[in-house]
Amino acid sequence: MKRKNKPAAEAPLEPEILGPSEEDPVEEQTKTDTGSDDAPATRAAVDTTAVVPVTALQQYLAEVRRHPYLTKEEEQRLFEEYRTHGSREAAVKLIMANLRVSVAIASEYLHTGADHMDLIQEGNVGLMQAIKKFDPSKNVRFYAYAAWWSRAYILRYLLNTYRLVKIGTTQDQRKLFYNLKKEKAKLERQGFAPDTKLLADRLNVRERDVVEMDQRLGNWELSLDQPIGEEQDGTLLDVLPSQQVGADEQLAQHQLQTLFRAKLAEFVKTLDERDEDILRNRLLSETPLTLDDLGEKYGITKERTRQLEARIIKRIRDYIKKDVKDFDRLRV
Numbered sequence: 001m002k003r004k005n006k007p008a009a010e011a012p013l014e015p016e017i018l019g020p021s022e023e024d025p026v027e028e029q030t031k032t033d034t035g036s037d038d039a040p041a042t043r044a045a046v047d048t049t050a051v052v053p054v055t056a057l058q059q060y061l062a063e064v065r066r067h068p069y070l071t072k073e074e075e076q077r078l079f080e081e082y083r084t085h086g087s088r089e090a091a092v093k094l095i096m097a098n099l100r101v102s103v104a105i106a107s108e109y110l111h112t113g114a115d116h117m118d119l120i121q122e123g124n125v126g127l128m129q130a131i132k133k134f135d136p137s138k139n140v141r142f143y144a145y146a147a148w149w150s151r152a153y154i155l156r157y158l159l160n161t162y163r164l165v166k167i168g169t170t171q172d173q174r175k176l177f178y179n180l181k182k183e184k185a186k187l188e189r190q191g192f193a194p195d196t197k198l199l200a201d202r203l204n205v206r207e208r209d210v211v212e213m214d215q216r217l218g219n220w221e222l223s224l225d226q227p228i229g230e231e232q233d234g235t236l237l238d239v240l241p242s243q244q245v246g247a248d249e250q251l252a253q254h255q256l257q258t259l260f261r262a263k264l265a266e267f268v269k270t271l272d273e274r275d276e277d278i279l280r281n282r283l284l285s286e287t288p289l290t291l292d293d294l295g296e297k298y299g300i301t302k303e304r305t306r307q308l309e310a311r312i313i314k315r316i317r318d319y320i321k322k323d324v325k326d327f328d329r330l331r332v
Contacts, residue, residue, distance in 0.1 A: 067096040079136045126153035263320045
């Protein structure tokens with residue numbers, strides 16, 4: 001996945017959420033997160049002995065707030081260390097200072113029902129990918145660029161985990177997965193009825209794709225271990241038809257195969273030496289000889305060998321079908 005650096009003005013997140021504006025003094029914002037006045041409160045928030053229970057998400061957010069924003073100059077210096085000297089410490093500082101990006105973007109997708117921490121983690125993976133691709137010379141702040149990578153990884157995670165069976169295998173399907181519900185809501189707010197044709201025109205996809213994705217998004221998988229009802233002990237698995245072949249059909253198939261082998265043994269006795277060799281080493285062998293090999297062996301062309309093979313197959317069918325009426329059902 002390769003994305004171009006986007007200007008800060010196009011970043012989908014508010015700058016005050018992701019980083020300090022150019023006009024605001026960094027010292028004041030840094031003091032808010034790490035100043036001595038608030039430090040005890042932050043430590044109390046993550047203290048496991050606190051009276052009020054603290055969730056893993058609250059602990060994580062408290063940890064994120066401990067890392068100050070970076071000025072543009074600090075960001076440039078750290079990237080210089082990372083690119084020139086491969087400084088792991090510089091990369092860690094860049095990532096830690098921009099963890100708020102993943103937190104902000106993950107909160108936009110809580111309506112999907114995904115776990116908040118899982119979304120944040122996927123966004124953080126996007127941050128690590130962004131730091132490898134970022135070009136500081138483009139005069140774009142890192143948080144604005146990283147937001148696109150963080151969102152991409154979160155969307156990929158949602159697409160891969162939305163169903164047990166993956167539903168977004170083509171570019172059009174992924175576009176519909178991300179935008180179908182959003183476009184429906186937008187049309188309804190504008191006073192339009194979101195029918196299939198209008199949605200297809202708006203999203204530049206086929207109407208058939210819209211119908212299929214709408215059906216997939218509207219139906220959920222059912223567990224085969226789900227009880228049939230409150231008063232019954234059985235599950236859905238108990239009422240599904242078996243995929244195995246019935247005992248009577250298995251017996252009939254076995255009898256057909258036995259009869260076929262017996263008739264084939266009789267048929268072999270009617271062949272001359274050359275035809276029998278072609279039958280055994282070409283048609284019945286697990287490692288059949290090629291037509292070229294057989295042709296060279298008997299001094300005939302490849303085409304003549306193929307004709308002999310086809311004639312033997314026809315003779316077998318005609319010979320066995322006289323006595324085996326269900327020959328066409330036979331699976332040898």
